[in-house]
Amino acid sequence: MKLVYLTNARIPTEKAHGYQIIKTCEALADLGMDVELVAPTRKNFITESIFSFYQVKDNFRITYLKSFDFFAWHKILGHLSFFLNSLTFLLKLRQIKIAKDSLIYTRQAEIAWLMAKRGYQTFFEAHRWPLSKNFFFKSFLKNITGVIGNSQGTINEFTKRGWTNVLVAPNGVDLDEFNLKENKIELRQSLKLPLDKKIILYVGHLYYWKGIEVILALAEKFKSNSEIVFVIAGGTKTDLETYQKIITDKKITNLLLLGLQPHDRIPALLKCADLLLLPNTSVTEESKSQTSPIKMFEYMASGVPILASDLPSIKEVLNFHNAFLAPAGNVQAWQEQIIAILQNPALSVKIATEALNDVQQYSWHKRAEKIINFIK
Secondary structure, three states: OEEEEEOOOOOOOOOHHHHHHHHHHHHHHHOOOEEEEEEEOOOOOOOOOHHHHOOOOOOOEEEEEOOOOHHHHHHHHOOHHHHHHHHHHHHHHOOOOOOOOOEEEEOOHHHHHHHHHOOOEEEEEEOOOOHHHHHHHHHHOOOOOEEEEOOHHHHHHHHOOOOOOEEEOOOOEOHHHHOOOOOHHHHHHHHOOOOOOEEEEEEOOOOHHHOHHHHHHHHHHOOOOOOEEEEEEOOOHHHHHHHHHHHHHOOOOOEEEOOOOOHHHHHHHHHOOOEEEEOOOOOOHHHHHHOOOHHHHHHHHHOOOEEEEOOHHHHOOOOOOOOEEEOOOOHHHHHHHHHHHHOOHHHHHHHHHHHHHHHHHHEHHHHHHHHHHHHO
């Protein structure tokens, strides 16, 4: 069975959606599907091949369609650059030949519309329902074969609008990446992190709805405690400059900004921590009920206790048996939870062990099995 994954995205990319796309392709191909990834040419500071950059098996093909990159003119064109890139990529797709018995898989609604219109069985992977594009989504996706949603919250948005052929398939984790031989001290030494402090860690992008302000506030509250250090790994250059200025102005000395990290370093980073933070806020519907953070599954696979926001999207996977939960955005409650967690190591071990057991069902392979059974 041939599956053609069409994406209008810069590949490879340092952003999470690129990693998710590649791991999906790798897992589907590993289970016997003939997978081809089709992406546009884009100006890219990453020069490695996708297989090297993401450290995945070379078990699927990638085809780049030569396409003018309007993002290079983003400062002049603004949001128009996104529209023009989508339009030019669609025009390119009209020209390529794809066997009629191929299955089409995509995360872009306009691509799903085009390929369904051309008569292909087309599957749309949904990561949210954008209310600002309600009419656009309804129109472009009405003739597709099926919807694969990253969360129950996302699928609920589709089913209440009439879609019936749907599948909930949360994101996943590569469990093998976490089989490290080094102990916590050795990992900290290799990463040049403090050996004598409790490390409270966040890994991921610094978007406003990710709750970074909560971490800043927590670090400020704990700055008189010399035994605790907060660490943030991730963020663009602009984000880091913004938050470093805040840290400097507020004289927060117990918070380290590591910047964006190579993905192959993430398991070691997570395993050398004492507590992992997932402080998503409820300021958007995506964060509140539709997201499926890859970091959540990686946190679970690390064997380190997790403190997460008590949101519907998070509680589809995490609960009071496999994580510590606190009200989203409530800094006081988070502070109290951190104190209680660090004072109860036995409970922390029990909670983290339960998370490690639960995450076994969320490998990329198990996710791919669900998708294959659904599209068949």
